Every structure is written in C-alpha cells, then in structure tokens.
Amino acid sequence: MKRKNIQNKNGISISDSIVMSVKRKHANYRKPFSAAIAIIGFVSIIKAFLGMFHFHYSVSTVFMAAAVIGAFYLTLSIISKRALWVYAASVIVFVVCAYRKAAKIALGFKFIYNIVYKDAYHSEIEYYKGLKSALEVSSVNTLFIFYIWLLAIIVFFFTICRPNPVLPLMVTFPVLEIGMYNGIRVPVFWGILCIAFWLALLAMSTIDVGEYSGGQSGFVRKNDLFFPKRHMKLKVTEKCGMLIIASVVAVAAVSSCFLKLTHYKRSEKIDNKRREITEALNDFSFDNLAESLSNLSNAIGLDFEYENHKLGTNDHVKYKNVTDLTVTLEHPTDNAIYLKDYAGAIYKNNEWFGLPSSAYKNGTIKDFDSYDIHPQDYPGLFSKLLDPSLEETTIWIKPSAKKSRHLYSPYGTINVGSLSYNKDLTVSDGKAKKGECSYKFINLDTNSIYDQLITVSEQNSQRNSREVYSASDIKPAALRDRIQKYCDEKGLISYDDFFPVDFGIPADPEYLLSKGDVLLAELMHNSYKDFVYENYLKVPDTAAMKEVEDAYSDIITMYDGSVSSEFETLNAIRDRMSSECTYSLYPRKTPSNRDFVNYFLLENKKGYCTHYATSGVMLARMAGIPARYATGYILVEKDIEGGHSSSDGSVTIDVKDNRSHAWAEIYVDNIGWIPYEFTAGYSAQEINTQPVTTAEPTTAEDATTTTNDPASRTTGTVSKAAATTTSTAVTTKTATSIAKGGAGSGSGHGIHIPKVLKNILLLLLALILITAFILLRRKFILSLREKRFTTGKAERKVRYMYAYAEKLLEALDMKSENGNYNSFADEVEKAYGGIYFNEGAFRKLTDTALRASFSKDTPTDKDIEESRRTIEAISDKLYKKASRFDKLRLMYINVLK
Missing domain, CATH: 1.20.1440 (de novo design (two linked rop proteins))
Known part of the structure; x- marks a missing residue:
C-alpha cells in the first residue's frame, strides 16, 4: 500500500498506512468455526423438529438427502467467492424443482399437519380428510427433502458467507413453533443447540470484525512511526459464536444438575399461576383475539372479562371453583332453575348471533311495548293457566364483582311493573344496580309441561278450543281498554265488542275475565307464533348441515306437528346424542375447516354444553321445531338442598362457576320459550358427568377438571330421563383443575410458552397502554383547557x-x-x-x-x-x-x- 507522509512543524511524520505487530502468528480458524456453527444449526433444527412428532417417512432417504445437501452447501460456502455462481445456480434449480413438485409438497404438508394436529389435540380426527395413505411416505419424503434443501441454502450462506440472523430465523423458528405453540415438548438437547445457534448467529452479525479489546489501548513510537501495543487482541466473530454455543450448553447442563441435586420444586401457588398463564398463552388465537386477551389478563390476575358466542375455539375448559352468583330463594323449589343472560337466534360460521334489526320491524314486535305484554311473559302466564296449583316465589340474584355487568333472570317471570325487556330475547330487573336484581317467577318443569300439554291436546280433540269473549265483561278497566284497542286494530271484533280467542289450554272463563292480561297475551301469542316460525327455524344451507340432516333423518322426520310427536322427537334427539357422543371437558378445538355441529356429531363426538345445545337446536330446527341457543347458569335440586336455610324459610345458594351453562330453548305453542336440556349427564335433580380421560391423561396435580368458558361451560338439564343414560360419577371440581387451553396436557408432552407469542402479547399490551395514555392525555388537556377558558x-x-x-x-x-x-x-x-x-x-x-x-x-x-x-x-x-x-x-x- 502506498504510504503518504505528512511533515509537521515538530518534525513528526504521520503516515496514512497502518503497521501492526503481533507477538506470534496464530492459525486462522474463522472458516472452521463458522462451518461448525452452521452444521450445529442445520442438524439441530432437523433433529428437533423430527423429534417432536412421529411422522411416516423414510428415515434413511431423508437423512441421506440431508447429509448430501448439507455437505454440498457447506463446501460451496467455504469456497465462498469462487463458488457464488454455483450457489446462485443451485437456488434457481431449487425454485424450478419446487414448482414442479408443488402438488406433492402440498400433499406432504397435509399429511404432516394431520399428525401435528392429532398430537397437539390428542385426537384421532384428521384435519385434512380423504388422504390416501399409500401416498403418505413419498409425499412426506418430498416435503422434508425440499425443506432441508431450503434450510441448507439459507443456513450455510448466512452463517459462513454473510452472517445474518434474519432469514435463518425465518426458516427455522416457525418450524419449531409448530410444535411449541401446541405444547409439544422439543427434545431438550437439540432444542438447546437450536437456541445456541440463534444466539451465536446473532452475535456474529452484530460484533464488529477487527474491534480491539483486551488490555489497555495505546501505541508505541518508533522513529516517526506509531505501532499498536503488542498486548492488544483482535476479536474474531466466529470465535465469539463458538463461545456462546459452549456457554449456552454449559449453563443448561449446570442448571439441570443443580435442580436435580437440590431437588428444587416450585410452590404449588407458583405452579398454578404459571400453568394458568402458560395455557392462556397456548390457547391464544388471533381468530378470537378479544377473548384470548381476556383469558390472558385473568390468568395474570387482572379482571377483564370478554364474552362472545364463537364456538369450538377452546381446547378444553376449567373451573376455578369461585362463586359467580349468590342466589336467595323465598322458599325452596323443585326442578332445575335456569338463569339466562343471552339467547342466540342465528347460527353461522361456528358462532351464534342475534336476529338482524330488520327482523324486529315486524308490527307484532312493536305491539309488545305498546301493550306491555311480551313473549318473555308467556311461560309465567300460561303455565299457571295450565296448572293452577303452581306457586309464585321470589328470587334475589347478587352477582360477583366480575359478573356485575350481567343481568340474569329465571324462566316464568311475572311482570309486576319493574321488568325491562330486550326484544323477545331476555328480561331483566329494571331496578337492578350493579347486577343485583329480584324477580317473581314460577319455576317451570319442562317434562311436566309437555305431559300436561299432551293430555290437553287429547282433550282438545273432543272440544272446540275457540272461545268468544266480550270486552265489556273484562273487569279491570285498564286491561279492558287495551284489549278493546288491540282487537279493533287487528280486526278481531266479530260483532259488538265480542272477539274470539283460540285457547290451546282449557281455562275458567271467570279467571280469564278477571285476568285480562292472560287474554291479551293469548291474542298476541297467536300473532307472535308467525314471527317465531319465520325466524327460529333457519339452518345454514351447507353441505356439512346436509350431512348432519341425513345422519339424523330417521329422527327429524318423526315430528308431525303434534305436541306428543314434538316431545318424542326432542327426547329422541337427546337420546341419540347421548348414546353416540360423549360428554367431555376435553373436546379439543374444532378445526377451522370444519362446521362445529358436524364435527361434534359425526367426527369428534366429544363435547360439553355448547356442543350439545347448539347441535340440539339445529336438529330441532331441522325437524321443524322452533329452537334457539341460551347461556347463563343452572341450579339443580341438589344445589338448592345444599343451600343455607334461614329461619324465614328462604334458602341462599352460592352458585359456583361450575354451574355456568349453555342450553336449548324450545318454543312450545300455548306456553312460549322454555329450556330443554340436550346435554348428556344433566337432570333437574343433579349433574352426573364424567369427562372422558382415556385420550386426555393428566398429571397427579392436574387430576380434576372444570370449566371457565362463559357461554361454553358445562351443561345443565331439565330432562330427568337423561340421567339414566349416563355415568353416575360426579366430576370433582376444584381450583386445581386443568387450565383452559391445555395444549400441553397430552401424554408425553410438556408445556412450552412460545417466545414469539410472548413478544406479540407484550407488543399488543404496549400498544394498548400507549393508546390509553394518548387518549387519557388528550381528554385531560381538553378538559383542563375548557376549564381555563370558562372559569x-x-x-x-x-x-x-x-x-x-x-x-x-x-x-x-x-x-x-x-x-x-x-x-x-x-x-x-x-x-x-x-x-x-x-x-x-x-x-x-x-x-x-x-x-x-x-x-x-x-x-x-x-x-x-x-x-x-x-x-x-x-x-x-x-x-x-x-x-x-x-x-x-x-x-x-x-x-x-
């Protein structure tokens, strides 16, 4: 190098060439170090991934291909500049070959994803159906070989030639994340080497080549030249990478030995909290982002509740054995009590929705508010007409702080002037504060109602159900005027002030004339039925639903419009589901390419209340019986018997989260909407369920199970007959039950919190906090400015x-x-x-x-x-x-x- 000397006034010459002296010459190990790091990364990724699952492929073929491809690209990378054109040509060849084999690669992906899906969800169900097993080995071999080819291209080039962690991380981490996200344990040794490879590559790409370190800096002068001190050392990035790999392996080994020697064990409290957070992370889904964030915040300890009615998004469910509601009954009652807070009308894309607002523009719906008679009143009014011996009672409901935004109500409520109605869906106490409410109601027994209706229908065959009444005979003047107005508007007056009423239930005329609200309710009920049959018989027009309809065709054709055939059809649906499907708190998620009902009834055949309720509603609709989906809580007779009795005869029950529930509502002519239980193992007296555990092994500390999903919890029922078809073993529900989202609860697999998921959640949390800060800051500044301008x-x-x-x-x-x-x-x-x-x-x-x-x-x-x-x-x-x-x-x- 040509040297340029500059002479200053002091006679010192400064040369622009640098001359360095070293103590002795060392061998250059940069290439061997980088080659070793690349080989470690290449081999550890392949072994880690293949060690997580049991794929069907030719081991010899794949590993021979890996050895040949690895050796080829290792050689090209070491030769470096002289072989770059060969490297580029091989990439082109790879793209062309991958394009030609795209169909086989895609088929191989389907085969391996089926195995991943089965291992992750401990199921025998295949995500991709109809694959020919004869093609499995060859297509999986093809996929693995092309992935190994791509891995070799990127890992060797970006480790040896141009150290850069971006592309190697992009092609290696997602492969391991497939297992880690689903809770599959990575082989420990190979997993540690993968982490060491990533850290080494990161260090190699960030440490500057030629940086001086070690000892004091400085130069020595010789004549007019300056030389660096001999004790200065030069950092070699590849050597740093090897040191990092050695350090990671050493730390992992020492930590493992220390834990084994000291028999260290975390406290149960820490284990439970770790499990909750881990499984909330593993259950995280961007398809159900809001609920996932809610579950995560609850696991951390923040009370943020989000509830939707999307189905099949939970791997499994749990209870925390906490009190959600405190219910006080004026006096104990027989039969189950359903406390409803939601009713779903439309089932679409594995989710329940309400009717569109356009449906409620119907004149019949507007009459509810105009005449202060609502469909929610029908069961209370008409059941009393059906059985005059039924007694009214009062219920007080006090929710926990977490549930204070919900308003729950029983069936059979009596309108004493303080009720608030949500269309034809739910009813609530208009005076409720922080969710605390009370109702007068008649507790309904579905079986008894059907039995009495069948008897009445037989009597009606021998009498004329149409009766004629005179408005002037109605004793309460206010009700008389309302009925007169309604009959005039609807053109029901036959002559003078007489109007006909088609009563399906025989009743004492004197009682009806003294209870004009029953007459008006019956008149409006006859009109509301048209609305019900128009909106609550809809079933998605899909191939999946057609398949379900064909499978249950022998049952859904039983219904002929009579009350007795309706009851028989519903019972037959329930019995078929109980015999063919198993109640389980481990149904695993519904695959995204499956219909929730079809998957439950015809493939997986495992589920809890949301599965039974939704399927029961769809099958009832297929039969021609109006039905809809409801959620809330259930109290069975055993719960009431176990409550705290007071001297005034009242009883107080702590309703635990394990009584959250989903059920079906059936519209029964002459009665209205009543609950019907399709879920196996529930009766009005007790809840008898035994979740299946044969495919869901647990550890000793995770031996009990319960549920935490608001609309998809366990189930409740009104049917007494269902109890005889199920096991009598009652599931123990404790706070140590298995947490929701347990992707790692399967046999032989541990639980791993995906690091990328942690980072995503932290980023989302940071964005939420920043947004909240910006909005609060804006609100504060605007408020302060307005205050200064006006005061x-x-x-x-x-x-x-x-x-x-x-x-x-x-x-x-x-x-x-x-x-x-x-x-x-x-x-x-x-x-x-x-x-x-x-x-x-x-x-x-x-x-x-x-x-x-x-x-x-x-x-x-x-x-x-x-x-x-x-x-x-x-x-x-x-x-x-x-x-x-x-x-x-x-x-x-x-x-x-």
Missing part, C-alpha cells in the same frame, strides 16, 4: 386564550421572535387575516390580552366571547387544511383540536 377571572381566561392562539400559530410556523406583541399581531394579520380568521380579529385578541395583562381594565364578556371565536376559527381552519397525518398529530400529539 376563573376574566383576565386569566384571556391570557389562556392568547397562549392557546400562540400554539396554534406555531403549528403554522408563525412565532414571535422578539417579544413585540404588536408587531407579531401585524405579521399574523398580514399572513392569515381573512383566511384563518376575520381581518382584525387577531389584533383585537392581542389588544385584549395586553390590557388584561398590563392594565387595570377587566375584559368584558363580549371581549372574551370574541377572543373565543377567534381561537376557534384558527383551530377549525388549521384542522381543515391539514393533511390526514397532520390532523392526527394536531388531535393526539399536540392536542390543538
């Missing part, structure tokens, strides 16, 4: 307004530099007068502010009003002329608008 002395108001105007003008690049307010006002008027505000307005604002600050004159209300108009004009015009980005900045960063 206090007039002088201070004007000064604040002028200061705000200065900030607005700064956004327009107008700023007073010399402190001369009058000259600044002239500049502003010249630049923006007549554009951003009326000419002379800013001059007037300046004069008012100066007088307020430096004289004894107090600004008048008119002065303040004009000043306010000026700053608002500037603010509005500034915002209007700004770009979209600047508008966001003005609103949320500068908070000037």
